[in-house]
Amino acid sequence: MTPNDQWRHWRDQRLPTDYLHLDSAAAGRSSAETLRATSAHAEREAIMGTYVAQAEAAPALQKGREELAGLLGAEPGGIAFVESASAALAALLATWPLEAGDTVAVVPSEWGPNLHAFAARGLRIAELAVRPDGAVDLEALRRFVTGTPPAFVHLTQVTSHRALVQPTAEAAAVCHAAGVPLWVDAAQALGHADTVSGADAQYATGRKWLTGPRGVGLLAVARPWWDRLRISASELDRVSLPEGSSPVWLLESGEAHVAGRIGLCTAVRQHLEAGPAGVRRRLAEVGRQAREALGEVRGWQVVGDPAAPSAITGLRPAAGQDVTATRARLLAAHKIVTTAAHPARAPREMTDPLLRISPHVDCTPRDLARLCAALAEAA
Numbered sequence: 001m002t003p004n005d006q007w008r009h010w011r012d013q014r015l016p017t018d019y020l021h022l023d024s025a026a027a028g029r030s031s032a033e034t035l036r037a038t039s040a041h042a043e044r045e046a047i048m049g050t051y052v053a054q055a056e057a058a059p060a061l062q063k064g065r066e067e068l069a070g071l072l073g074a075e076p077g078g079i080a081f082v083e084s085a086s087a088a089l090a091a092l093l094a095t096w097p098l099e100a101g102d103t104v105a106v107v108p109s110e111w112g113p114n115l116h117a118f119a120a121r122g123l124r125i126a127e128l129a130v131r132p133d134g135a136v137d138l139e140a141l142r143r144f145v146t147g148t149p150p151a152f153v154h155l156t157q158v159t160s161h162r163a164l165v166q167p168t169a170e171a172a173a174v175c176h177a178a179g180v181p182l183w184v185d186a187a188q189a190l191g192h193a194d195t196v197s198g199a200d201a202q203y204a205t206g207r208k209w210l211t212g213p214r215g216v217g218l219l220a221v222a223r224p225w226w227d228r229l230r231i232s233a234s235e236l237d238r239v240s241l242p243e244g245s246s247p248v249w250l251l252e253s254g255e256a257h258v259a260g261r262i263g264l265c266t267a268v269r270q271h272l273e274a275g276p277a278g279v280r281r282r283l284a285e286v287g288r289q290a291r292e293a294l295g296e297v298r299g300w301q302v303v304g305d306p307a308a309p310s311a312i313t314g315l316r317p318a319a320g321q322d323v324t325a326t327r328a329r330l331l332a333a334h335k336i337v338t339t340a341a342h343p344a345r346a347p348r349e350m351t352d353p354l355l356r357i358s359p360h361v362d363c364t365p366r367d368l369a370r371l372c373a374a375l376a377e378a379a
């Protein structure tokens with residue numbers, strides 16, 4: 001058995017393709033079963049009525065909510081389905097007890113649109129000290145949160161543009177010792193890294209590493225905050241929730257892509273069947289293998305620590321290549337799907353565009369050789 005045999009099943013669960021998908025950090029490839037579950041729910045809506053179908057699907061949705069809560073170390077009552085990670089952050093910023101002028105502390109690799117959302121909410125942004133690899137310096141964090149406690153610390157657990165993973169569980173312990181809440185952006189972490197951290201709020205999308213359908217994200221709020229959220233909901237929204245519901249569920253849109261939520265619940269079940277710990281180890285291995293192979297390609301430089309436990313690799317063009325044109329050429333001439341990562345993704349850290357490579361567990365040495373050959377040509 002070659003090391004890849006174990007993960008061939010993951011590829012076999014998906015529709016055949018001659019495209020090489022190295023873009024899970026944008027959106028993963030949904031399994032055939034996830035696609036079937038999504039469309040089957042849409043069909044039931046047309047057959048029996050949308051709200052009747054939703055009521056029938058309630059146990060499946062509740063199971064999915066419980067399983068997602070397990071992955072996030074949260075309680076099912078603290079999980080709200082929303083449309084995306086950005087929508088989740090918007091809901092948190094709108095309801096968390098914050099005042100204009102409050103401070104949020106971040107690291108330099110923070111996701112650009114999050115910085116924008118913080119500023120739009122009237123928050124002041126403070127920058128935390130980091131180690132040479134970009135991970136938060138926990139001792140400096142301890143000094144910061146005890147000396148000048150911010151309204152909350154915000155960490156993006158898995159960085160979007162290069163291999164970097166933040167120590168969120170350790171950071172949560174440091175923050176909590178000082179009475180400061182921690183929020184975690186798990187958009188790139190859910191289904192990729194260990195997302196049980198003890199954070200007060202976490203949020204993600206299901207379409208990336210969990211390979212759920214597009215348009216379904218979620219947030220998780222720790223119980224002590226449930227009744228402190230300033231949720232504005234109409235009487236109709238309140239009476240529409242089943243008795244005994246958590247207030248956090250008021251953050252969900254009443255009108256929602258329920259078929260997509262069903263699809264995500266299917267993807268979560270398949271992720272649990274594959275074994276989250278094994279998937280995490282495999283993604284770290286795939287990332288290291290990609291960086292090792294790409295480190296040999298003339299004209300490109302791997303950015304950051306090659307050993308970081310992330311499947312995301314950022315590549316810097318070292319021979320004047322245009323990243324957007326390279327991405328387009330990889331797609332058009334080689335059927336290889338990647339991302340051209342603009343510096344606006346992380347404006348406090350990135351200065352130039354990077355080519356992002358983000359394979360999933362099924363990546364083979366042959367896939368990497370195909371990418372390396374195409375890139376060498378592009379250089």
Ligand SMILES: Cc1ncc(COP(=O)(O)O)c(C=O)c1O
Nearest residue numbers: 084085086111156160185187205
């Ligand atoms: C780190 C990070 N945070 C947030 C987001 C936003 O996610 P969404 O597109 O679901 O709003 C992304 C998307 O790529 C991301 O990489």
